[in-house]
Ligand code: IPM
């Protein structure tokens with residue numbers, strides 16, 4: 001298969017982790033005879049510095065004509081603490097999502113058995129956790145009208161949803177549940193918000209045509225509590241934009257590091273793949289950032305194009321690295337392995353699949369296509 005991939009590495013650790021994802025994609029291309037063509041374009045603070053615009057037209061056009069987008073991270077402290085800044089890196093990502101109509105954001109959350117002791121949560125609680133969040137991505141309070149009174153003392157953000165915006169993401173979530181453990185939980189705030197009541201009504205109606213999937217509802221405050229009390233109860237969580245943003249960061253605690261969580265943002269014509277973590281500017285250039293979220297996002301990219309075995313292979317290689325404790329310092333402060341080495345290990349594991357049987361930490365030959 002040939003895929004044209006737009007690479008928007010962005011800010012902070014974005015370029016470093018994205019480079020590892022490309023390394024792993026190249027290993028897959030070589031193993032399975034695929035062709036992945038990468039074209040790079042600026043976004044976020046990097047793009048503001050170069051052009052004054054966090055999403056230059058050339059970047060957007062490149063994304064539109066590519067099969068997929070591999071996204072790194074955006075954000076820079078020089079904008080975070082300046083509420084008066086007119087142009088912000090995040091606008092680049094939000095405009096990209098909206099312009100490409102990427103209405104569904106899929107965020108899998110999993111407790112890897114080998115990392116079970118690394119989570120701040122008790123292992124009895126997180127053991128076996130495996131759920132996926134379907135977050136609506138182009139509506140709600142993120143994109144509703146915003147106002148600020150002339151004297152700067154009153155502000156508002158409108159949360160608005162239409163039936164069709166809810167329907168399209170709900171269908172994808174029900175289909176996912178159908179292929180998993182057949183349970184869907186709608187997270188909302190229907191005891192307070194009119195938009196949430198519309199979500200319940202629309203999702204309940206759609207649920208009738210997925211009668212093999214059981215549907216339940218949780219208020220978001222309760223859901224926030226349940227995710228850390230009993231995460232094993234969840235299979236697919238469907239929720240609106242803002243709630244999904246919040247509970248997915250919360251979910252990342254289960255896995256032991258936010259550096260493990262990948263995501264896919266899907267629309268009718270385009271798809272973007274990105275780690276859920278931010279640009280982690282303190283780690284930039286230090287070779288300590290965890291590239292796994294970016295590598296797993298590349299696996300989601302392959303899965304999106306039906307390359308199931310290839311995606312599975314990446315997951316397997318990632319699990320192997322975790323099993324052997326070939327991890328970055330976020331998972332093991334004593335670790336001697338950096339961002340690059342993790343990418344090398346995972347790519348090498350894929351390239352030398354035949355002779356990985358007696359793999360152990362002592363005899364791994366990094367940066368070469370052999371693991372013996
Ligand atoms: C995310 C991020 C973004 C969001 C920011 C960077 C705009 O937190 O992808 O979760 O809020 O959606």
Ligand code: MN
Nearest residue numbers: 245246249276
């Ligand atoms: Mn977020």
